[in-house]
Amino acid sequence: MNAVTALIVTRGIAVARFEFQYMALRREDGRRRPPPKINVLLDEYRAAAIAVRARYLQAPLHLGGKSMGGRVASMIADELFARRENSGCVCLGYPFHPAGKPEALRTGHLLAMTCPTVIVQGERDALGDRREVGQMRLSSAIQLNWIGDGDHDLRPRIRSGFTNEENLAAAADAVATFVKSRRAGSSRA
Secondary structure, three states: HHHHHHHHHOOOOOOOOOOOOOHHHHHHHOOOOOOOOHHHHHHHHHHHHHHHHHHHHOOOEEEEEEOHHHHHHHHHHHHHHHHHOOEEEEEEEEOOOOOOOOOOOOOOOHHHOOOOOEEEEEEOOOOOHHOOOOOOOOOOOOEEEOOOOOOOOOOOHHHHHHOOHHHHHHHHHHHHHHHHHHHHOOOOO
């Protein structure tokens, strides 16, 4: 996240980051712990988004995150979009399903999503690769941006002809293009 955030910032997009409480505790004491119930994560994310929105009232706000953070962002994006408190949603490496369980989809809310959203996904992501996601029904508000031979962290295999630096730059380009297009084409928050 640090590398892609830095690249997004160099493209003229301000980024405010926060850490879920359980992850902060994990980082502080080194103990792995599972994430709390989704409602706890939704409340934490919502509070962070509202705080950022209050601080930067004039700037368009785009929710976003990597993996579970993107999933949580996408789950509250419509709520804030309807209240004109959010202009779009950015998901990097969306977890379409748990690892090894392609039948356990995490896409129900993506079917009717109205908030403009970009999902930047590695072509061979184990949580939703290009073939799997290509067979899914998703809202027309969602655009997919595929990263060449990328895994869940957008890293390509050495023999693929892609480099990690190129893939991260492509991801940052996709995010910047999406956010700038939303700024230009929308009077939303």
